[in-house]
Amino acid sequence: AQKVTQAQTEISVVEKEDVTLDCVYETRDTTYYLFWYKQPPSGELVFLIRRNSFDEQNEISGRYSWNFQKSTSSFNFTITASQVVDSAVYFCALSAPSGGYQKVTFGIGTKLQVIP
Amino acid sequence: NAGVTQTPKFRVLKTGQSMTLLCAQDMNHEYMYWYRQDPGMGLRLIHYSVGEGTTAKGEVPDGYNVSRLKKQNFLLGLESAAPSQTSVYFCASSLPYGHEQFFGPGTRLTVL
Numbered sequence: 001a002q003k004v005t006q007a008q009t010e011i012s013v014v015e016k017e018d019v020t021l022d023c024v025y026e027t028r029d030t031t032y033y034l035f036w037y038k039q040p041p042s043g044e045l046v047f048l049i050r051r052n053s054f055d056e057q058n059e060i061s062g063r064y065s066w067n068f069q070k071s072t073s074s075f076n077f078t079i080t081a082s083q084v085v086d087s088a089v090y091f092c093a094l095s096a097p098s099g100g101y102q103k104v105t106f107g108i109g110t111k112l113q114v115i116p
Numbered sequence: 117n118a119g120v121t122q123t124p125k126f127r128v129l130k131t132g133q134s135m136t137l138l139c140a141q142d143m144n145h146e147y148m149y150w151y152r153q154d155p156g157m158g159l160r161l162i163h164y165s166v167g168e169g170t171t172a173k174g175e176v177p178d179g180y181n182v183s184r185l186k187k188q189n190f191l192l193g194l195e196s197a198a199p200s201q202t203s204v205y206f207c208a209s210s211l212p213y214g215h216e217q218f219f220g221p222g223t224r225l226t227v228l
């Protein structure tokens with residue numbers, strides 16, 4: 001069985017603050033993939049990043065950074081100097097083999113509100 | 117490239133009515149998925165397909181049927197709609213083996 005936990009259902013920050021969104025996952029597989037998606041108020045789902053289980057390098061893309069730690073089964077997402085446009089629901093997802101198919105499990109999402 | 121498109125964008129049904137949601141992708145992806153999104157529950161997989169002519173049940177398949185007669189299309193059917201099926205439905209497609217999913221814009225369905 002695989003599971004993704006996003007314990008923070010809603011977070012509010014003031015613009016320019018840094019914020020970290022937590023993601024904890026469970027899987028018995030040694031090969032798996034982790035993802036973050038963004039869902040802005042307009043409703044579409046946008047892919048942000050993909051990580052495989054063998055690559056624990058942290059990644060930085062502009063104001064976004066991701067910290068993958070296998071030892072704690074976590075894949076956390078940090079936004080530096082948050083902006084109002086970052087207001088969205090963010091989903092963490094796990095993809096792992098299941099019956100010849102890559103099963104994808106999403107967390108329930110973290111709603112981030114950035115207050116101007 | 118249009119990516120993933122969904123038809124219709126909005127629909128209101130009465131209990132017991134039937135309808136079909138159409139998903140189309142132009143990226144030649146093997147995998148396609150149907151999800152429903154409900155408040156506080158994230159995205160839940162209804163059905164998925166790993167190739168033309170194949171479909172399989174996801175986490176919440178009851179009350180839905182699907183077909184994938186062509187690689188680029190994935191249809192989701194509701195034979196007898198119930199108020200519990202009021203939701204936002206998302207279609208997605210991807211390459212195999214853990215690649216990211218590309219999502220359609222969603223269909224907001226209300227069942228009265």
